[in-house]
Amino acid sequence: MAKPQKRYVCQACGSVSHRWAGQCGDCAEWNTLVEEAGAVVTPFQAKHNLQSGGRTVQLVGLDADIALPDRMATGIAELDRALGGGFVQGSATLIGGDPGIGKSTLLLQAAARLASGAARRVAYVSGEEAADQVRLRARRLGLGNAPVQLAAATSTRDILTTLSIGPAPDLLVIDSIQTMHSDLIEGAPGTVSQVRASAQELIRFAKERGTALVLVGHVTKDGSIAGPRVLEHMVDTVLAFEGERSHQYRILRAIKNRFGGTDEIGVFSMQSEGLSEVANPSALFLTHRDEGVTGATVFPALEGTRPVLVEIQALTVRLASGATPRRAVVGWDSGRLAMILAVLEARCGLSFSSAEVYLNVAGGYRVQDPAADLAVAAALVSALSERPVPVDAVAFGEIALSGEIRPVAHAALRLKEAGKLGFERALVPTAMAKEESALTLSGFRTLTQFVDHMLGR
Ligand code: TYD
Ligand code: MG
Numbered sequence: 001m002a003k004p005q006k007r008y009v010c011q012a013c014g015s016v017s018h019r020w021a022g023q024c025g026d027c028a029e030w031n032t033l034v035e036e037a038g039a040v041v042t043p044f045q046a047k048h049n050l051q052s053g054g055r056t057v058q059l060v061g062l063d064a065d066i067a068l069p070d071r072m073a074t075g076i077a078e079l080d081r082a083l084g085g086g087f088v089q090g091s092a093t094l095i096g097g098d099p100g101i102g103k104s105t106l107l108l109q110a111a112a113r114l115a116s117g118a119a120r121r122v123a124y125v126s127g128e129e130a131a132d133q134v135r136l137r138a139r140r141l142g143l144g145n146a147p148v149q150l151a152a153a154t155s156t157r158d159i160l161t162t163l164s165i166g167p168a169p170d171l172l173v174i175d176s177i178q179t180m181h182s183d184l185i186e187g188a189p190g191t192v193s194q195v196r197a198s199a200q201e202l203i204r205f206a207k208e209r210g211t212a213l214v215l216v217g218h219v220t221k222d223g224s225i226a227g228p229r230v231l232e233h234m235v236d237t238v239l240a241f242e243g244e245r246s247h248q249y250r251i252l253r254a255i256k257n258r259f260g261g262t263d264e265i266g267v268f269s270m271q272s273e274g275l276s277e278v279a280n281p282s283a284l285f286l287t288h289r290d291e292g293v294t295g296a297t298v299f300p301a302l303e304g305t306r307p308v309l310v311e312i313q314a315l316t317v318r319l320a321s322g323a324t325p326r327r328a329v330v331g332w333d334s335g336r337l338a339m340i341l342a343v344l345e346a347r348c349g350l351s352f353s354s355a356e357v358y359l360n361v362a363g364g365y366r367v368q369d370p371a372a373d374l375a376v377a378a379a380l381v382s383a384l385s386e387r388p389v390p391v392d393a394v395a396f397g398e399i400a401l402s403g404e405i406r407p408v409a410h411a412a413l414r415l416k417e418a419g420k421l422g423f424e425r426a427l428v429p430t431a432m433a434k435e436e437s438a439l440t441l442s443g444f445r446t447l448t449q450f451v452d453h454m455l456g457r
Helices: 077-083 103-117 131-140 156-164 192-209 230-234 281-285 334-348 370-385 411-420 447-455
Strands: 007-010 033-036 092-097 122-126 149-152 171-175 212-218 237-242 249-257 265-271 274-277 296-303 306-318 327-330 355-361 393-395 425-429 440-444
Touching: 007 192, 077 237, 077 249, 077 265, 092 103, 092 192, 092 230, 103 122, 103 131, 103 171, 103 212, 103 274, 122 131, 131 149, 156 192, 171 192, 192 212, 192 230, 281 306, 296 370, 296 411, 306 370, 306 411, 327 334, 334 355, 334 370, 334 447, 355 370, 370 393, 370 425, 370 447, 411 425, 440 447
Parallel strands: 092 212, 092 237, 122 149, 122 171, 171 212, 296 393, 327 355, 393 425, 425 440
Antiparallel strands: 007 033, 237 249, 249 265, 265 274, 296 306, 306 355
């Protein structure tokens, strides 16, 4: 018989190797390999007799009848939207986010809504806070009377034993999976093997009993869910709760969803009485004013299929010659800013080389869409020339290195949202100037044309 092979699991990335080493070969972290009990059977060691032993499985066609999963809408529209219509029974959802971003608050609110509004059985298990702390928070949120079953526990065996008595809960919240401990396996809570084993037990319970399971996951400095990527593979849905702690808005984004799309987001704002839904996100990010200021442009961004109007602000400061000018960016890609500045210099004859350039997306919002190029260029040209962009205009379009302005996706959605918020003009790529729209569209083929238009040349 083959000697059981030792197996070492990296506690940072979860990769498995058969020899101990000081540094993980996959993620290059030091001192993260830990021996795990249990031999692994590699496909080479396992010799199946193909004719015997297994049972036959049923094969069906793709067109066979489908049993649609049961969904529980929480009544919090922004959460339901991100989930694709509500929590699916018998499914597992992982929600990740920075500490203090509002994961516990959101789930407590969702739990309370399901328990009191929809009369569902809801269990909330906190491994991070004492029951009193959770109750205190619930009371502060005005949810003190919701019939949520609350427990402070960290042992998955205890939790599952308790929940196996009587009817299973419709929703089970585990806050957080990193605090859970399974006695089936050695190791401290939070290690990859513990997180994986605890999640496995909880997910098995959820699938067997038709419970919708929600696991809260901590996020590491680099933004991935702490420890295991494996966790993301084990669950059906992965949600990320994002935002700047210093700003009030939060975005709930589906990263993976076996039961729905991943292009919907939920927008919330953190208030003193908990998270409130933001049905009209554009209003959150726009600063209202009646007169144009220099260096500010409104950009109709898209979050999935949802338009969000944001203000892009630029400031240029002339420097005495000699000093190296600064470029600072908040909320946008600095490489992309360098590119736009280069195109403005090389193709349009504007010089930023002796000016410091600051670019900011208002409200703490992060823009990733290349369609913002034209709005950024407009803000930069406006800041440099001290001519305001008209207050009733929005701008979007991608800028190529050649100076061409290229069409972008979802122009109609962007224009519609801008129209809804009272904008009357849009500066767009030529190819999109023929779009049906209530706005007056000005099309530009090249950045040179656009700059000439802005400077009245
Ligand atoms: P929390 O839900 O505990 O975050 P997480 O579980 O993601 O770590 O949220 C904590 C933060 O939210 C805390 O800094 C205070 C703030 N907060 C409010 O502003 N208003 C509220 O009503 C609540 C409950 C929290
Ligand atoms: Mg928490």
